[in-house]
Amino acid sequence: MNTLGIIFSDMQDWNMTELASHRSVAAIPFGGRYRLIDFPLSNMVNSGMNKICIITKSNYRSLMEHVGSGKDWDLSRKKGGILIFPPYAVGENHGLFQGRLDALKRVLDYISSSKEKYVVMSDCDMIYNINYKDVIRYHEEKNSDITAIYTTTQIEKNSSVHKIIYEFDKDGRADDILVYPVTSGTHNVGLSTWVMNKDFLESIIYDAIARNYKDFSYDVLAKKVHSLRIYGYKYNGYFAHIDSLQSYYDHSLGLLKKENLQSLFYSKTGPIYTKTKDSAPTKYMQGANVKNSLIASGCVIEGTVENSIIFRGVKIGKNASVKNSIIMQHGVIGENASLDSIITDTYAQVTNNRVLLGYANCPFFIKKFSVV
Amino acid sequence: MKSFKKECVVMLLAGGQGSRLGTLTQKIAKPSVPFGGKYRIIDFPLSNCVNSGLDTIGVLTQYQPLKLNSYIGDGKSWDLDRMNGGIQILPPYQRVGDSEWYSGTANAIYQNMNFIDQYDPDFVLVLSGDHIYKMDYSLMIKYHKEKNADCTISVIDVPLNEASRFGILSSDDDGRITNFEEKPKKPKSTKASMGIYVFTWNKLKQYLESDDKNPDSSKDFGKDVMPLMLKSGEKMYSYEFKGYWKDVGTIDSLWQANMDLLGNDGFNLSGDGVIYSRHAERPPQYISGNSSVKNSIVSEGAVIFGSVENSVIFSGVRIGEGAKIKDSVIMADVEIKDNSIINNSIIDEEVIIGPNIKIGYPRGESLEITVIPRESIINNMQEV
Numbered sequence: 135m136n137t138l139g140i141i142f143s144d145m146q147d148w149n150m151t152e153l154a155s156h157r158s159v160a161a162i163p164f165g166g167r168y169r170l171i172d173f174p175l176s177n178m179v180n181s182g183m184n185k186i187c188i189i190t191k192s193n194y195r196s197l198m199e200h201v202g203s204g205k206d207w208d209l210s211r212k213k214g215g216i217l218i219f220p221p222y223a224v225g226e227n228h229g230l231f232q233g234r235l236d237a238l239k240r241v242l243d244y245i246s247s248s249k250e251k252y253v254v255m256s257d258c259d260m261i262y263n264i265n266y267k268d269v270i271r272y273h274e275e276k277n278s279d280i281t282a283i284y285t286t287t288q289i290e291k292n293s294s295v296h297k298i299i300y301e302f303d304k305d306g307r308a309d310d311i312l313v314y315p316v317t318s319g320t321h322n323v324g325l326s327t328w329v330m331n332k333d334f335l336e337s338i339i340y341d342a343i344a345r346n347y348k349d350f351s352y353d354v355l356a357k358k359v360h361s362l363r364i365y366g367y368k369y370n371g372y373f374a375h376i377d378s379l380q381s382y383y384d385h386s387l388g389l390l391k392k393e394n395l396q397s398l399f400y401s402k403t404g405p406i407y408t409k410t411k412d413s414a415p416t417k418y419m420q421g422a423n424v425k426n427s428l429i430a431s432g433c434v435i436e437g438t439v440e441n442s443i444i445f446r447g448v449k450i451g452k453n454a455s456v457k458n459s460i461i462m463q464h465g466v467i468g469e470n471a472s473l474d475s476i477i478t479d480t481y482a483q484v485t486n487n488r489v490l491l492g493y494a495n496c497p498f499f500i501k502k503f504s505v506v
Numbered sequence: 507m508k509s510f511k512k513e514c515v516v517m518l519l520a521g522g523q524g525s526r527l528g529t530l531t532q533k534i535a536k537p538s539v540p541f542g543g544k545y546r547i548i549d550f551p552l553s554n555c556v557n558s559g560l561d562t563i564g565v566l567t568q569y570q571p572l573k574l575n576s577y578i579g580d581g582k583s584w585d586l587d588r589m590n591g592g593i594q595i596l597p598p599y600q601r602v603g604d605s606e607w608y609s610g611t612a613n614a615i616y617q618n619m620n621f622i623d624q625y626d627p628d629f630v631l632v633l634s635g636d637h638i639y640k641m642d643y644s645l646m647i648k649y650h651k652e653k654n655a656d657c658t659i660s661v662i663d664v665p666l667n668e669a670s671r672f673g674i675l676s677s678d679d680d681g682r683i684t685n686f687e688e689k690p691k692k693p694k695s696t697k698a699s700m701g702i703y704v705f706t707w708n709k710l711k712q713y714l715e716s717d718d719k720n721p722d723s724s725k726d727f728g729k730d731v732m733p734l735m736l737k738s739g740e741k742m743y744s745y746e747f748k749g750y751w752k753d754v755g756t757i758d759s760l761w762q763a764n765m766d767l768l769g770n771d772g773f774n775l776s777g778d779g780v781i782y783s784r785h786a787e788r789p790p791q792y793i794s795g796n797s798s799v800k801n802s803i804v805s806e807g808a809v810i811f812g813s814v815e816n817s818v819i820f821s822g823v824r825i826g827e828g829a830k831i832k833d834s835v836i837m838a839d840v841e842i843k844d845n846s847i848i849n850n851s852i853i854d855e856e857v858i859i860g861p862n863i864k865i866g867y868p869r870g871e872s873l874e875i876t877v878i879p880r881e882s883i884i885n886n887m888q889e890v
Binding site: 420 | 790
């Protein structure tokens with residue numbers, strides 16, 4: 135497909151301090167064996183795109199380790215393939231980039247020299263399963279400058295949301311765009327993904343250089359909603375917006391609903407790819423008692439697991455009880471330990487007989503490498 | 507393209523039919539028979555090679571190679587896509603003047619001497635593709651060098667009543683082999699050859715060439731080449747291996763080897779020596795609220811609503827509500843619908859069973875393993 139992929143690995147890191155304190159948003163583990171970047175990356179690969187770049191800001195070691203040469207996504211290619219851009223200084227621009235347009239300015243050479251006709255630009259905070267081919271067809275049909283992928287959803291309570299909200303006219307053209315508003319009710323919420331012609335993206339970047347614009351959402355979408363042809367492409371399937379520890383927790387456990395599991399992992403678009411680890415199948419011992427849970431490979435389970443997500447290589451000891459919890463990779467839960475509503479980051483250990491309790495609307499977080 | 511010297515080249519014999527595995531090897535070669543939830547038998551010798559630092563491997567194929575060839579691909583799943591060396595499939599081929607199938611294990615190597623010579627190796631390691639074990643071959647090669655041997659055969663202690671199924675060796679205190687008998691009626695020792703040989707390449711080459719000229723030879727390592735080398739006084743040593751090793755040449759032994767993966771006492775797939783394999787991308791396994799999984803191993807992408815006990819469940823298996831699986835091996839992408847009962851069986855890939863079907867007899871009533879051939883659809887009791 136004649137399309138370049140640009141993925142921003144941490145546009146939203148300021149908001150997820152616990153999970154993103156030592157890694158990019160893109161590298162946050164999700165769903166038992168994935169990291170958030172696997173979702174946009176797999177969408178692109180399943181749509182036939184084979185040239186993808188990832189723009190990172192800070193703490194990108196675990197992301198680079200995860201992506202590697204790209205071969206697990208079939209992106210280790212002679213032509214195209216995957217490229218990671220660590221922070222990059224051009225001319226007077228030193229230090230970290232300030233906003234999306236500033237980041238794009240610094241990789242302008244790469245964008246200009248690409249031969250692709252279209253660009254799909256995506257963040258890593260939205261999880262959904264889509265074929266971009268359909269979006270590009272719609273983009274062509276409407277002859278739009280920017281096509282934003284959105285879904286219609288309910289926003290509860292009057293709260294500040296980290297979402298972009300679109301209003302469209304009868305033809306589907308945006309006539310109002312609100313960035314991170316305080317609101318409630320039913321809205322058209324952007325899925326942090328935009329389709330553009332590559333030439334058009336270049337022209338925006340030139341304009342941003344001339345006017346010292348830094349932020350795509352405010353300076354392009356919101357400010358130019360009437361002068362540009364911005365259209366919305368409606369997506370109707372499962373989506374999860376990860377913008378806080380609470381939403382991470384809720385959406386993780388949401389995967390235990392059959393319809394969510396089905397639409398994310400068994401969609402016609404294709405599978406979600408991730409780094410292969412060659413772990414052995416999971417071993418259930420005589421005392422294992424597992425109910426309504428997602429379990430990755432390489433685990434050894436001797437205790438009780440209920441309504442939980444267990445990542446690769448986790449050990450759950452005899453008579454231990456893990457409920458409503460998320461145990462990230464290589465976690466060890468000791469004998470007779472009891473956990474409810476807990477998120478343990480990677481390599482965390484809970485020693486024998488410990489009792490840890492969070493609550494559904496206040497899950498308790500245990501840091502990477504910590505021993506409880 | 508010129509190849510560079512390798513100290514040791516591996517030749518993996520993967521052409522056997524494995525007829526004692528019945529329908530399991532009707533359409534695929536024995537080394538590609540699925541094992542242990544996500545592997546195929548050939549993953550074990552291949553991973554052992556990689557874990558032993560050996561990266562130049564010829565795979566000799568003959569019987570039903572399609573699945574095996576596509577499974578191996580360019581070898582990247584085992585990190586064997588290399589600039590110099592790597593993995594190469596070696597089927598029988600036509601030559602000027604004559605062409606023949608591989609007529610025996612020694613003949614298969616003989617026909618591929620050119621492949622080996624490209625790398626100018628000091629040693630050749632010959633492996634077979636039908637055993638489940640983890641072994642560091644580099645220690646055996648080190649032993650071979652220390653003994654300055656011409657041939658080293660890896661041996662394992664087997665029960666006396668099973669010894670007549672194997673090649674049986676006797677050796678002196680230094681490990682030097684004094685006697686070798688292929689499948690003897692009255693075994694003189696319990697040291698069985700594991701079908702793993704290290705040869706000094708120059709020496710082996712001589713014997714392969716002379717064996718090829720002998721019209722009475724069946725061109726087999728165990729039957730012809732080894733006895734001749736021994737008779738001629740070559741330095742042959744036995745190398746004792748202690749650890750788990752299982753020949754999975756029969757339905758019963760294949761079933762048993764799968765069962766050995768359960769609990770703590772058998773064969774440990776994780777831990778030292780990762781076993782690499784090629785597998786489809788799958789989400790984590792889902793275990794539902796009403797299911798029960800005990801003393802079993804389960805692979806990625808399995809979805810379980812029923813109960814599973816003492817069983818090995820491969821990737822992508824779906825087990826419906828009320829279904830009961832016990833003492834069984836359920837291979838990839840099998841679907842067992844609601845309320846079906848499976849006991850003491852091996853269900854081959856992509857089979858659909860049920861609903862309400864009973865297959866196999868409980869372990870207490872019969873020890874016989876029921877095998878359901880791949881891609882069968884069983885939805886009515888008469889067919890079983």
